[in-house]
Amino acid sequence: MAETGVAELLAELAALDDPKARAVNERHGDDHGVNLGQLRALAKRLGTRQDLARRLWESDDTAAKLLATLVCRPKEFTHGELDAMLRRARTPKVHDWLVNYVVKKSPHREELRVAWLADADPVVASAGWALTTERVARKPEGLDLAGLLDIIEARLKDAPDRLQWAMNHCLAQIGIEHAGHRARAIAIGERLGVLKDYPTSPGCTSPYAPTWIAEMVRRRGGE
Structure with a gap:
C-alpha cells in the first residue's frame, strides 16, 4: 500500500x-x-x-x-x-x-513482563500483571506464586483502578489454577474485599476473587 x-x-x-x-x-x-x-x-x-x-x-x-x-x-x-x-x-x-x-x-514477552511488573507507571505495571496472569495459567514453572501473593496482599487494596483489576485477576488465577495456594488466595480476597460489590450481570461471574475462584473450581468439578 x-x-x-x-x-x-x-x-x-x-x-x-x-x-x-x-x-x-x-x-x-x-x-x-x-x-x-x-x-x-x-x-x-x-x-x-x-x-x-x-x-x-x-x-x-x-x-x-x-x-x-x-x-x-x-x-x-x-x-x-x-x-x-x-x-x-x-x-x-x-x-x-x-x-x-x-x-x-x-x-520479548518474558523480559517485558518482568520489567513492566516493576514499573512505577500503574498502567504499564498492569500489563506486567496481565502477562504474569497468563503465565500463572499456562507456564507457572519458575514463578514465585507465594511471592506474588505477598505483593498482591500488600498493594491490591490501594492500587489504581486498572492496576487493581489486573492484580485481582492474577490473585483469582492463582487460586483457580493452584490448589496449594487456593486457601490463601481466597483469604486475601476476603480480607481486602476488592470488587466485592462490583455490579455483575445475570449469568456472569463476579470479579470478586473468592467468588470467581469458587465458581471456576466448581465448573472444573471441584478439583
Whole structure:
C-alpha cells in the first residue's frame, strides 16, 4: 500500500465511526466509535502488513491503533518498540489488544513482563500483571506464586483502578489454577474485599476473587 494509504484508511475509519457507539465506549475510557466487527473485517481485507501497522500506530488515532494490532507481525517488533508502544497505549482497548494480540506473541514477552511488573507507571505495571496472569495459567514453572501473593496482599487494596483489576485477576488465577495456594488466595480476597460489590450481570461471574475462584473450581468439578 502506498504511503497515502494511511490517510485513506483514517478516512475510512472516520466514516465507520458511530456516535452512539462512541458514547458507549467513552464511558469505558475508549475514544472511538468503530464497530469492532467492522474493524476486524477491514483488517482481514488488508492482510498482514507490518510497515502499514507501524504507520497506523504512529497516527495516534485509537481505531487506527486497534487496526495496527490486527495487521502487524508481532515477532518483528523489537523490545524497545513494544515498550514504547505500550507507553502510548493509554486507552483500555488499545492497551488490552496490544498486550493480548501483539506482546503475548513476541519473543520479548518474558523480559517485558518482568520489567513492566516493576514499573512505577500503574498502567504499564498492569500489563506486567496481565502477562504474569497468563503465565500463572499456562507456564507457572519458575514463578514465585507465594511471592506474588505477598505483593498482591500488600498493594491490591490501594492500587489504581486498572492496576487493581489486573492484580485481582492474577490473585483469582492463582487460586483457580493452584490448589496449594487456593486457601490463601481466597483469604486475601476476603480480607481486602476488592470488587466485592462490583455490579455483575445475570449469568456472569463476579470479579470478586473468592467468588470467581469458587465458581471456576466448581465448573472444573471441584478439583
